Amino acid sequence: ALDKTISNLEMDLAAARAVQESVRSGAPVSEDIRTTESSGKRKYLMVVGINTAFSSRKRRDSVRATWLPQGDKRKKLEEEKGIVIRFVIGHSATSGGILDRAIEAEDRKHGDFLRLNHVEGYLELSAKTKTYFATAVNLWDADFYVKV
Structure with a gap:
C-alpha cells in the first residue's frame, strides 16, 4: 500500500511538472493554468x-534553535537562496479548538507553518503527505x- 501511495505521489508530481514545463515552452494550455503561471511566481530552489x-x-x-533560521534570516534564506522551510500541520478534528489556537499563536510568533486543509491523525499520514506536496x-x- 505504501509503495502504491508513493507511486501515486510521484505520478501527481510528474504531471504537475509536465504542466509547468508545457506552460514555459509556450504550449497551449487552459486559461486557469496560464493565469497561475503568468502571475509572476518566483522560482525557488526547494x-x-x-x-x-x-x-x-x-x-x-x-529545530528552530538549531538549523531553522528565524525572522529576517529565514526571509533572507527564501529571498536569496530560494529555500523555503515550513512546519507542516493540518487541523484538529475539533475545528477552532485549543490545539488549532495554540498552533495559530505559534505561527503568529514564528511565521514558519504551512497549514494544510487536512484533519490530523496517525492513520491519515499518507493523506497528509499527499496534501503537503499538492499544496507546496x-x-x-520550486x-x-x-x-x-
Whole structure:
C-alpha cells in the first residue's frame, strides 16, 4: 500500500511538472493554468516541509534553535537562496479548538507553518503527505519539494 501511495505521489508530481514545463515552452494550455503561471511566481530552489504534530512543540523549538533560521534570516534564506522551510500541520478534528489556537499563536510568533486543509491523525499520514506536496506545488514554483 505504501509503495502504491508513493507511486501515486510521484505520478501527481510528474504531471504537475509536465504542466509547468508545457506552460514555459509556450504550449497551449487552459486559461486557469496560464493565469497561475503568468502571475509572476518566483522560482525557488526547494521547499522543505517538516511534518509536525500538535504535541511536538519542543521538537519544533529544537529545530528552530538549531538549523531553522528565524525572522529576517529565514526571509533572507527564501529571498536569496530560494529555500523555503515550513512546519507542516493540518487541523484538529475539533475545528477552532485549543490545539488549532495554540498552533495559530505559534505561527503568529514564528511565521514558519504551512497549514494544510487536512484533519490530523496517525492513520491519515499518507493523506497528509499527499496534501503537503499538492499544496507546496500550488504555492511555490520550486525545483525540489522535500518532506522531512
